[in-house]
Amino acid sequence: MRLDWSLLAPEYVLAGWAAMLVLVDLFLPRLRKEWLGYLAAAGALAAAGTSLIWLGDEAGFGNLLDVNNYTTFFRLLFHGIAFTVCLISARYVGQRLRHHGEYYALVLLSALGATYMAAARELLSAYIALELSSFSLYVLASFAKTEVRSNEGGLKYMLLGAFSSAILLYGLSMVYAVAGTTQYDGIRAALAGGLDGARSAALLGLVLLVAGLGFKVAAVPFHMWTPDAYEGAPLPVTALISALSKAAGFALFIKLFVQAFMPLADDWRPLLAGLAAATMVLGNLVALQQRNIKRLLAYSSIGQVGYILAGVVALSPERPDVASAILFHLAGYVISNLAAFACAIIYYNWTGEEDIYGYRGLAERAPFLALAMSASLFSLAGMPLFAGFVTKFVLFQAIAQEDFLWLAGVGVLTSFISLYYYLMVMKQMYLGEPPEPTRFPTPWLEYAAVAALLAGIFLVGLAPLAVMEAAERAATLVYRDLAPALLAGR
């Protein structure tokens, strides 16, 4: 089989850039440290530009990876995340962390791994990609070496992550034992063809796999690492984990469950539906009590995972509607969440404050920042004018469309709960008296990044057609190669 190595060009760019960053840091130690961040951001941008070459193409790297619109959608999303994170970490990393070259290299590598999670069409590639992405994040989470919390969070993340990887791997081996192949479509054929005595083994494999992936995306009850890792990790890394690992996890989730496990839909649907409902309820309820902005965003992201997981439950065997709604929501979530984190990072750079009470009076001291923060929180809560309203509306409607009205109902109810804790942050910003009246200096570059993210929030919220169509074109590809006979196999 001839392999078309050129298909992986964006990843060459990323990997090469990562290596270059380490070298630049090594050989040009006098370079102003912020520039390394901007250089890394440029690398992410270059990779994103390269990945546009395959827009509309359908190619395969052997039987291992797909390079099509689905891959391109996630490549762009992940490169965008890496770009934003590099940009908004520049000042933070320059001031508070050491080993800058390695930091940015790991950010780029985690995006690289995430890309292959979306591109993989067989279990082992998916697993290796997952590990590449996760390992980069483990290291990043404990990057503030001198801080106990960072070490604690990183260690917890790493131990639980390794544990979940083992579970996942065990599940994958069960599936391989039943299906005799690691190819998604082969597994589907095997599962559709009747399982005879192997049914319980297949189900066990499936359950283990759900548990393993559940750890990675932080679904309840596998979410325990999230708040501590989020709180301990340096803020930009928290942003990266919350956006990248979730999006990548679901890229894998969707493809795996549509292409490989659809014949067992009747078995995994109740399981995932329970997880989704628990995740939505618990994430949002526990978020109510948080006093720390990182922990608040951690629990709110758990709630968001619940909404998306509810979408996975409703994935239809024939139509890409729900899958495209999930991608659409993911895009909106990533933008809103990054915007919220960008604001938190800017504020942290000024004050070192991460308590919600520490945000009091922000509207007076930095009006734009308060406005941006409110817009992103409103977007996460799903209020109109902002991205969250449309994406949640589309996602929940798609879920209801597949006869899971009750899950959509739980989703709406829990997003109502979420409004309360977002409002409590806004209450501090707009009603609180500032601890001191000084206004903050204007960090133009960071503000530009926040403004761009805000523009994205409003774009998705008010003129979402382009994003929605992109999501649909991507999602269609997941369903493309499924033979009709296999579709009927369920």
Added chain:
Amino acid sequence: MEWAVFATIAIPIGTCLLLMLVPYRHEEQVRYLAVPKLGPLPDRLPVSGRYLVRYLCLLSGTALFALSLLIFVAYQFEDGGYRFELRLDWLRDVAFLGDNGISFHLAVNGITAPLILLTGIVIFTGVFISWNIDYRNKDYFVLLFLLVSGVYGVFASLDLFWFFFWYEVAVLPMYFLIAIWGASTNFGSFVRTKEYGALKLVLYLVAGSVLIFIGIFATFVEAGLGTFDLPALATVAYDETFQKIFFPFFMLGFGVLAGLWPFHTWSPDGHVAAPTAVSMLHAGVLMKLGAFGILQVGMALMPEGAHFWAPVLMTLGVTGALYGAVSALAQTDLKYMVGYSSVSHMGYVIMGLASMHEIGISGAVLQMFAHGVMTALMFTNVGALYDQAHVRDMTIFGGLAQRMPRHAAYWAAAGLSSLGLPGLAGFVAEVLIFIGVFKAGYPWAGALGILAAAITATYILRMLARAYFGPFNERWSFLKEMRLGEQFGGAVLVFFLVLVGMWPFPFIERISASVKNLPGITQ
């Protein structure tokens, strides 16, 4: 003309954006909502930013009032159909959406025309009433106009998605408007803070929208048309069981905003905590969005479900009317009295809707208009008094009419309309509602409703007697007549109260022409 309807939404949004760009002259008072610090700001501006904001809002408010009046007058009511239709594609042919998908679909009919006029009146007068707000007045007006854009959007939208979108937009700014510019109430033994009122209001309303959300999802799936277009959805004959299950979602979801008993408790607390113009808009217009939603979405899509649930709705409406009136009777705080009287009057609106009778529903729509104007006037009065006296306890005033004759006259007009004096707007509306209720076969409800009107007379007249007439209490000799802006705003409101009372036909013709077209109502 269709662009006039579009402009009623675009103008407030545009005003918000423009206002955000207004610079302030005095550095120490700067509270930019959006513009980051740009260094020292021009002192050469002909007017200070504060006044620039006010003039811009005045301009925009006047334009909205004129447009609303134009839309109301230009509406040709013969068959009661939709006019000035505007349709812009927004989302189509993606995911589960079909050809029509979600479109920005605006139109006006005989029911919405008076409500649009009402919105125009209230925001126009609201700008005058808010003229003296000094504290962060730019932020205040930005949020106020955002609220107004949402209200216009709900009334004009013929697409369920956009209907709900604007509905939420109208709720969005409320928290800040109340919590920043509102006032806490001291009850002696405890304090009802403005944050409490604001949060309660927002959480109640958003909890209501959870039900609406679910109702919309279910309706869309059941219809299976792939579009959120309301007229298209209304052509579907929904299964009867489905209607019975899902009508309550709309009834209760929208009912929360309409002050439906027992979900009304946000209303007195929220309205009392809110600044005057916000109370005017919220009690005057926003509560109508709830009643309008029951009519436009619930009853229009699910007439059989509405029939099934009508007795329940009627009972809740009557209970609200009575409960609100009795509660108002117990208040000594003027603003709480007005707040509870809103609950009571919205109870009449609910009764009219629940009658499912042409006359009753027409009366309900007219009552929305009448109550909107009247309650706006009441809140204006309360605000004008409170600004000077800093108390609202009616028992400690006395003979204020001697110091503030016009203020007292406005109170009398609002109060008499509220208790249903012939010649004022409230009478026409209430009579129509009661006729409808009797004709629809709920004589007990009609009787209890009239009892509520009698209680209204008691608390209104008692309040007027205590605070405004009788011997003058010298303690209040420092009070002056209302500000000119308030006088003017009040005069506009009184004008419409009298106009509808004396010459209701332009309103009734438009309303009943469109009410006739609703499915499943008796004529």
